[in-house]
Amino acid sequence: MAANDKDPSSQGALTPAPANPVGSEARRIVPVQPALSAPPALSSSPDAAALFKALRRRWLMAGALGCLAAIVAFAAAWTLFPPKFLATQLIQVSSKQQTALEQGINRDTHSMLMKTIADRIKSRDVNMRALNQDGVRNLRLVRKQPDSLSTLIWIEENLKVEYREGSELLNITLAGEDANDLTVLVGAMTKSLLQIVNGEDKKQRKDRLDRYNRLHVESKEKLRDKVAEKEALLGKNGVKDTNTLLQQQITARYRLERAQEILGQHQYELDRKNTKLAALQQAKFKIKDAPAAEIRLKDIYDNDPELKKDSEKATKLEYVIEHLRKAGHREDDSLVVQNRADLDKIKKRLEKSVEEAKGGFIAKLRKNLEAEIDTKLAEIQAEIGPLEKHVAKYQKDVDTLGKSAEDINFWTGKLHLLETDIAQQEKAVANLFDAVKKAEVEEEAEPRISQIGDAEWQPRDVKKRILMLILAPFAALCSVVLAVAWWEFSARRIQGPDEVVSGLAIRVVGAVPELPDPRRIQFAADGQAADVYRHNLVESIDAIRTMLLRNASTENLRVVMVTSAVGGEGKTTLSSNLAMSLARAGRRTLLVDCDLRRPAAHQLFEQTLQPGFSEVALREVELPDAIRPTTADPNLFLLPAGQWDREVIQELAKAGITGIFEKLRSEFDFVVVDSHPVLPATDSLLIGQHVDAVLVSLMRDVSQVHHVHAACQQLSTLGIRVFGAVVNGVPVKDYGKSYQYAAQPVS
Numbered sequence: 001m002a003a004n005d006k007d008p009s010s011q012g013a014l015t016p017a018p019a020n021p022v023g024s025e026a027r028r029i030v031p032v033q034p035a036l037s038a039p040p041a042l043s044s045s046p047d048a049a050a051l052f053k054a055l056r057r058r059w060l061m062a063g064a065l066g067c068l069a070a071i072v073a074f075a076a077a078w079t080l081f082p083p084k085f086l087a088t089q090l091i092q093v094s095s096k097q098q099t100a101l102e103q104g105i106n107r108d109t110h111s112m113l114m115k116t117i118a119d120r121i122k123s124r125d126v127n128m129r130a131l132n133q134d135g136v137r138n139l140r141l142v143r144k145q146p147d148s149l150s151t152l153i154w155i156e157e158n159l160k161v162e163y164r165e166g167s168e169l170l171n172i173t174l175a176g177e178d179a180n181d182l183t184v185l186v187g188a189m190t191k192s193l194l195q196i197v198n199g200e201d202k203k204q205r206k207d208r209l210d211r212y213n214r215l216h217v218e219s220k221e222k223l224r225d226k227v228a229e230k231e232a233l234l235g236k237n238g239v240k241d242t243n244t245l246l247q248q249q250i251t252a253r254y255r256l257e258r259a260q261e262i263l264g265q266h267q268y269e270l271d272r273k274n275t276k277l278a279a280l281q282q283a284k285f286k287i288k289d290a291p292a293a294e295i296r297l298k299d300i301y302d303n304d305p306e307l308k309k310d311s312e313k314a315t316k317l318e319y320v321i322e323h324l325r326k327a328g329h330r331e332d333d334s335l336v337v338q339n340r341a342d343l344d345k346i347k348k349r350l351e352k353s354v355e356e357a358k359g360g361f362i363a364k365l366r367k368n369l370e371a372e373i374d375t376k377l378a379e380i381q382a383e384i385g386p387l388e389k390h391v392a393k394y395q396k397d398v399d400t401l402g403k404s405a406e407d408i409n410f411w412t413g414k415l416h417l418l419e420t421d422i423a424q425q426e427k428a429v430a431n432l433f434d435a436v437k438k439a440e441v442e443e444e445a446e447p448r449i450s451q452i453g454d455a456e457w458q459p460r461d462v463k464k465r466i467l468m469l470i471l472a473p474f475a476a477l478c479s480v481v482l483a484v485a486w487w488e489f490s491a492r493r494i495q496g497p498d499e500v501v502s503g504l505a506i507r508v509v510g511a512v513p514e515l516p517d518p519r520r521i522q523f524a525a526d527g528q529a530a531d532v533y534r535h536n537l538v539e540s541i542d543a544i545r546t547m548l549l550r551n552a553s554t555e556n557l558r559v560v561m562v563t564s565a566v567g568g569e570g571k572t573t574l575s576s577n578l579a580m581s582l583a584r585a586g587r588r589t590l591l592v593d594c595d596l597r598r599p600a601a602h603q604l605f606e607q608t609l610q611p612g613f614s615e616v617a618l619r620e621v622e623l624p625d626a627i628r629p630t631t632a633d634p635n636l637f638l639l640p641a642g643q644w645d646r647e648v649i650q651e652l653a654k655a656g657i658t659g660i661f662e663k664l665r666s667e668f669d670f671v672v673v674d675s676h677p678v679l680p681a682t683d684s685l686l687i688g689q690h691v692d693a694v695l696v697s698l699m700r701d702v703s704q705v706h707h708v709h710a711a712c713q714q715l716s717t718l719g720i721r722v723f724g725a726v727v728n729g730v731p732v733k734d735y736g737k738s739y740q741y742a743a744q745p746v747s
Contacts, residue, residue: 008286041519050298055300055577061484062480065480065484066358066480066481066484067476067477068480069473070473070474070477072474073270073472073473073475074469074473076470077468078469078473083177083465085175085177085182085184085457085459086173086175086457086459087176087183087456087457088172088186088449088456088457089171089451089454089455089456090168090169090172091170091172091450092168092450092452093113093114093117093168093189093449094449095168096452098691108368109517111165117193117197117449118161118163118170119516121193122156122161125196126192126193127152127155128152129192129195129196130189130191130192133192135188135550136185139178139183141176141181141185142181143391145361155185155189159173159189160174162176169452170730172189173186179457182457182687183455183456183457186455191451194447195521196450198449202447205445206443206504208439213436217429217434219429221427222425223426226418226616230415233411234415245408246412248408249405249409252401252405256401256404256405258399259394259397263391263394263395266387269387269582270384270388273380273387277380277384280376281377284373284374291308307354310346313346314343314346314350317339317343317346318343319342320339321340321343324336324375351482351558378555382405427744432566459580492705493700494700494703494708497511497730500725504578504725505724506716507724508725509544509725510544510724511540511730512537512541512542512573512574512726512728512729513536513537513729514572514728514729514730514731515732540730541580542581544581544695545582546587548578549582549587552670555691555692557692558665558668558669558694559661559664559670559673559677559690559696560578560670560672560673560691560692560723561594561687561688561693561695562578562695563675563676563678563684563695563696564670564677564697564698564699564703565695565698565704565707565708565711566680566707567598568699569677569698569699569703570728572600572601572700574697574726574728575672575674576602576604576605576674578672579636579670580632580633580636580667582635582636583632583636584633586635588635589666589670589672590637590664590670590672591636591638591639591674592639592671592673592674594613594675594676594683594684595674595675595683596613596641596648596649596683597676597683599644601637601640601641601674605632607630607640608640609641609642610643610731611626611642612626612642613639613640613641613660614641614642614643614648615642616643616660617641617657617660618647618651623660626639626640626642637668649682649686651656652683652686653686658690661690661691673687673691675687677711678710678711678714678715679707679710679711679714683734688718690722691720692721692722693721694715694720694721694722694723695724695726696711696722697726697728698726699728708725
């Protein structure tokens with residue numbers, strides 16, 4: 001690959017800062033990068049594919065927990081849903097049974113009777129009598145209840161009574177766990193119901209017969225009394241039967257109506273005459289007191305021709321004067337003045353003449369009117385006298401006939417009431433006689449409520465129980481599996497390099513195969529297992545080395561820090577193997593163990609912990625005295641961590657360690673720094689400001705997206721260049737089996 005070729009994987013969100021070869025200080029001046037936005041791996045919501053993928057990673061745990069939950073759910077369902085039984089008993093409530101006065105039972109009445117019997121079965125008097133029976137008292141179902149009240153409450157909760165509309169059959173059902181006990185208890189309840197209800201019914205029939213007999217005797221006595229009273233009433237009126245008295249009533253009523261009709265006619269005529277007489281008398285009185293003003297001038301003129309002639313002249317003169325005015329003559333015109341003078345003269349003469357003639361005319365007129373009214377008064381008075389005699393005579397007849405008719409009506413009405421009472425009493429006697437006969441038959445009739453067969457039992461809710469025994473484990477299994485899948489998805493563990501690139505937008509510079517169990521290598525059937533694993537590891541580390549050397553040649557990349565988000569992500573293994581790979585490539589390489597809190601590099605190379613980086617930082621030891629060669633390769637050297645304390649962390653925050661890394665750059669081709677994880681402490685952030693780039697170590701199935709994102713965000717915020725990520729623990733199968741170039745054994 002050419003030195004100026006661009007690596008496609010470097011085109012992600014975390015673009016490396018360009019190299020600056022103008023001195024060591026300028027090389028470490030890296031612009032502060034903005035904080036990373038939320039990556040797609042954290043912002044994505046779970047879907048079916050993601051949950052299924054998460055479940056595939058934890059299928060063994062999900063299966064084990066799901067099976068355990070299914071077993072527990074099955075046991076719980078078996079306990080909570082024990083086998084149930086249903087004891088049933090049929091009874092018949094007859095709709096043909098009749099009481100003594102009823103003609104039959106209609107549908108509503110029978111429906112009400114069915115409801116009453118159903119409620120009676122659930123009543124405590126029936127259930128208490130059933131519980132007191134010898135065969136019921138010692139039942140296991142009854143004895144397991146603490147007291148009788150609890151037993152009654154249990155029966156009320158589990159007892160059901162059902163019937164169909166229009167049917168005579170009533171079904172009693174009791175649900176429980178003991179079939180035989182349920183059957184005995186339902187039979188005892190049915191027996192108690194029949195004893196109580198039929199006993200009450202029989203007593204009611206006997207009481208009904210006694211009551212009807214008593215009422216029949218009393219009704220007959222009342223009938224005799226009414227008949228005797230009727231005969232006495234007829235004898236008092238002098239008749240032998242009711243028809244004769246009724247004929248007398250009709251005759252008296254006719255005579256009274258005829259007399260009232262004639263009296264009314266005479267009274268009307270008398271009133272009319274008296275009214276006319278009063279009107280004439282009033283008119284005569286008014287003539288004497290009538291004022292002269294009521295006499296009209298026309299009547300006076302008509303009576304005197306001269307006055308009528310002057311009146312006509314005055315009218316003509318008024319017309320002439322009005323015509324002259326309309327013609328335009330003024331008031332002082334001689335013609336107008338002459339005509340007005342003539343008019344005034346005629347009017348004065350008329351007034352004088354009218355006044356003289358008026359008195360005589362009025363006297364004459366009043367005299368004529370009085371004479372006419374006196375004639376009419378004499379005629380009317382002559383007619384009133386006979387009418388008054390007729391009215392008095394017929395009024396006396398009406399009073400006599402009215403009293404007679406009133407007496408007859410009274411006795412007739414009383415007789416009618418007696419006959420009505422007698423008819424009703426006769427009907428009551430007949431009905432009561434029929435009721436007595438029916439009650440005698442009814443007393444010997446079969447009971448209305450009867451038992452049909454014996455109580456039986458049958459399994460209850462078998463399908464429901466089987467369904468619960470199947471669904472409960474299945475639901476528990478599915479719930480646990482879904483919970484494990486959700487839990488695994490929520491953890492957002494990294495499963496491969498592709499998730500780092502697509503989900504975190506970080507380029508992947510390499511992948512390290514998973515480390516095998518030493519026992520698998522020790523007990524392998526062939527001797528090639530260790531070589532295969534070692535070969536895959538070396539090849540993967542060498543691939544990372546190749547990318548590192550390519551960038552080092554163009555960007556002066558010499559100090560590389562290997563870190564991780566949290567512990568247990570393979571950073572120490574990666575840093576040590578990377579340092580060994582660089583040494584094998586002929587580069588003078590130093591491995592610096594800066595995981596000061598939990599150092600491990602000295603153990604890998606069988607070196608002592610002190611003196612190391614801590615002592616050099618505290619200026620207790622010179623740098624060359626702390627660096628020691630390793631037996632792994634002549635080009636590989638180790639600077640162990642040394643003894644850690646708080647003062648070392650304080651020195652890291654100062655600028656004193658800058659000189660350490662400057663000296664290391666001048667003495668070694670590459671410096672690989674194994675640092676503390678980023679999130680638990682600030683060591684890596686302090687040391688990372690003095691290196692050229694950082695490799696983030698990730699562990700498959702361990703590293704979580706949000707931790708890696710937070711770590712990279714902290715590094716980027718401080719301007720520390722993230723060179724890329726290395727995924728550890730990649731399955732060996734991903735490398736394929738056909739291209740394992742480990743050395744073949746010599747046969």
